[in-house]
Amino acid sequence: MTVTWQNLADAMSLGAIYALMAVGIGLVFGVLRLVNFAYGQLVMAGAFALALASQWNWPVWAGIALCFAVVIVLSFAMDWLVFRPLRGHSPAVMLVATFAVAFLLENVALLWFGALGKIATSVASLNQPWAISGVDIRKISIVSIVVAGLCLLALRVLIERTTVGLHMQAASMDFTTARMLGVRANRVITFAVLLSGLLAGVVAVLLTVQNPLVTPDFALRDTIIVLAGVVLGGMNRIVPATIGGFAIGFASGLLGGALPTTQSQYLDSFLFAAVILVLVVRPGGLFTRARAVERV
Amino acid sequence: MRRAVGLQQLLGPVTLVVVAALLGTLVSASTQSYFTDTLVNVAMVVALYVFIGNSGVLSFGHISFVAIGAWTAGVLSVPVSEKPAIMPDLFHFLRTTTTGNVPSLALAAAVGGVCALVVALPLMRLSGLAAGIATFGVLEITHNVLQYENRIGPGLNTFSSVPETTDLRQAAIGAVLVIAVAWAYGRSRFGRLLRASREDSAAARAVGVSVYRQRLIAFAVSGALAGFAGGLEVHLLPVNTESMYLDLTFITLAMLVVGGATSLWGAVVGALAVSALDSYLAVAENGTSLFGWHVDFPSGTRELVVGALMALVLIVRPGGLTGGREFKLWPR
Numbered sequence A: 001m002t003v004t005w006q007n008l009a010d011a012m013s014l015g016a017i018y019a020l021m022a023v024g025i026g027l028v029f030g031v032l033r034l035v036n037f038a039y040g041q042l043v044m045a046g047a048f049a050l051a052l053a054s055q056w057n058w059p060v061w062a063g064i065a066l067c068f069a070v071v072i073v074l075s076f077a078m079d080w081l082v083f084r085p086l087r088g089h090s091p092a093v094m095l096v097a098t099f100a101v102a103f104l105l106e107n108v109a110l111l112w113f114g115a116l117g118k119i120a121t122s123v124a125s126l127n128q129p130w131a132i133s134g135v136d137i138r139k140i141s142i143v144s145i146v147v148a149g150l151c152l153l154a155l156r157v158l159i160e161r162t163t164v165g166l167h168m169q170a171a172s173m174d175f176t177t178a179r180m181l182g183v184r185a186n187r188v189i190t191f192a193v194l195l196s197g198l199l200a201g202v203v204a205v206l207l208t209v210q211n212p213l214v215t216p217d218f219a220l221r222d223t224i225i226v227l228a229g230v231v232l233g234g235m236n237r238i239v240p241a242t243i244g245g246f247a248i249g250f251a252s253g254l255l256g257g258a259l260p261t262t263q264s265q266y267l268d269s270f271l272f273a274a275v276i277l278v279l280v281v282r283p284g285g286l287f288t289r290a291r292a293v294e295r296v
Numbered sequence B: 001m002r003r004a005v006g007l008q009q010l011l012g013p014v015t016l017v018v019v020a021a022l023l024g025t026l027v028s029a030s031t032q033s034y035f036t037d038t039l040v041n042v043a044m045v046v047a048l049y050v051f052i053g054n055s056g057v058l059s060f061g062h063i064s065f066v067a068i069g070a071w072t073a074g075v076l077s078v079p080v081s082e083k084p085a086i087m088p089d090l091f092h093f094l095r096t097t098t099t100g101n102v103p104s105l106a107l108a109a110a111v112g113g114v115c116a117l118v119v120a121l122p123l124m125r126l127s128g129l130a131a132g133i134a135t136f137g138v139l140e141i142t143h144n145v146l147q148y149e150n151r152i153g154p155g156l157n158t159f160s161s162v163p164e165t166t167d168l169r170q171a172a173i174g175a176v177l178v179i180a181v182a183w184a185y186g187r188s189r190f191g192r193l194l195r196a197s198r199e200d201s202a203a204a205r206a207v208g209v210s211v212y213r214q215r216l217i218a219f220a221v222s223g224a225l226a227g228f229a230g231g232l233e234v235h236l237l238p239v240n241t242e243s244m245y246l247d248l249t250f251i252t253l254a255m256l257v258v259g260g261a262t263s264l265w266g267a268v269v270g271a272l273a274v275s276a277l278d279s280y281l282a283v284a285e286n287g288t289s290l291f292g293w294h295v296d297f298p299s300g301t302r303e304l305v306v307g308a309l310m311a312l313v314l315i316v317r318p319g320g321l322t323g324g325r326e327f328k329l330w331p332r
Helices: A005-032 A039-055 A060-086 A091-113 A139-161 A163-173 A175-180 A185-210 A220-233 A238-258 A267-281 B002-026 B029-055 B062-077 B080-086 B092-096 B101-123 B128-148 B168-187 B189-199 B201-206 B211-234 B246-259 B264-284 B301-316
Strands: A129-132 A135-138 B288-290 B293-295
Touching: A005 A039, A005 A135, A005 A139, A005 A163, A005 A185, A005 A220, A005 A238, A039 A060, A039 A091, A039 A185, A039 A220, A060 A091, A060 A185, A060 B301, A091 A220, A091 B128, A091 B246, A091 B301, A129 A139, A135 A139, A139 A163, A139 A185, A163 A175, A163 A185, A175 A185, A220 A238, A220 A267, A220 B128, A238 A267, A267 B101, A267 B128, B002 B029, B002 B168, B002 B264, B029 B062, B029 B168, B029 B189, B029 B211, B029 B246, B029 B264, B062 B101, B062 B128, B062 B211, B062 B246, B080 B092, B101 B128, B101 B211, B168 B189, B168 B211, B168 B264, B189 B201, B189 B211, B201 B211, B246 B264, B246 B301, B264 B301
Parallel strands: none
Antiparallel strands: A129 A135, B288 B293
16 A cells, blocks of 8 residues: 555545535535435535536636525525425424435436536636645645635634524524524525535535536445544534544545555445444534433 | 234234235236236335335445346356356356355355445444445446456346246245345344434433444344345346446435335335336337327336435325335224
């Protein structure tokens, strides 16, 4: 196993992207107690928007704008049509429902674009290598890390320093009490859905640059791995969830790049075996301080 | 009277399966395959119900045991003469053994049950989301291992040359058998204790129910039934790792949820209803006439409609079509 700088940068950037997805999933979970399995399909929709834009020869900025528009409209639609009617149901029912939505959206994409998918060429220029003191590193790796870092920073300021951010924090701790103290439920939820959609848009752009071939199962694998990472880190709080997402992305990126194929084919098995092991030992998550109270 | 109620809960689902099988004998051979498929689906969904329905804990991992059962039955029933051509890297004892139809199904159930028990030993300590993700992990691991482990099966290739012994009759017998086991389990002390823990875990614990042990038993029983259903499936169609992965997990969960996850009746009704719709759409994708118009549904419509239906049922009627209640002839 040999680790090159490119491996390390790739692993960092994958970790950064997964951290963003983890935050996107964690924000909605915080206020709705809902694990959004269909989060990857938001990313997929954004990626298809980019691919379409490049097919129509739109400039890059217009493509990215279209991507964000599609993702945000879709996430609000999801909130209105699915999350809202399901509020208050058991987490298992909601998980199955978002599973259904994921499947539905994947098949919409399949009907619309076919199984072979589309290629987003316009943003591919970012995929070129950059020579930094004799070491070649793909531009997108650096860009992903920087963008993800900035997003997380902005998010932190937003959550810690603004009123609606504080409301969101309160709601994710105890929604009932927060409402009694004057937090407007719908506004907080809308805000969380918006933020989560924005993050999905960012992830869509970054992932599409790295992997310009957009297929209906785009980001599906990533979502499964990120979900495992989020639960691994600790679902209840944003920071542990983010660390969990980063850790699992970094680990899978590093091992996947550095191991020879004969060994890396079983990477998924080891990854999920590790996840199961951690869950059995610490069901509340790896990076949470308090002992999780078992809710049956 | 109580015995009569219990018997109804068995006879309702069984009658439905028998009627479906009899309907299947009336149609052409090509349409009959949809009925056979439907009955195998009933077996799978009832296997899922035994754990998910009775315990109330979600499992995304049961298709692993279906796959394990399919692999067991498939590897054991390919004729020895054809094994080197399709699966050259098999373990020696697998390469030199071939069993008949019934032993292969029994072994599929046994291996599925043992695997489920082993998996359940650590996993049943979890509940809620952690359990959901962990069972998902089991599915991922099984899929990954079966894909690349050429010593126990065809790996990435499709299972060919398995004798196609699952006809309508075998599928119907299999489905009835699975329903009977599920019913007997549900009526037993174990099934009742587990349902008690589903309704109120704290109260069940207070009267001395070991939730862990009850879930363990249910998971093993349900894994054995899933393995058996996988055996039926491999004797019906050439399967591969992709056909026993996310899509099958989704469709079987959809059937269970649409029918009503908390009852045997719901599992059977859901499996039959969704399969019927799915088969109709599959036929319709090849062109059909609807209210006098000729319609060609593009391929992919099936999954679309089933996904939408599942989301709709969850939103409008979270208890499923049957409301999660058992079959009863006369409401009291």
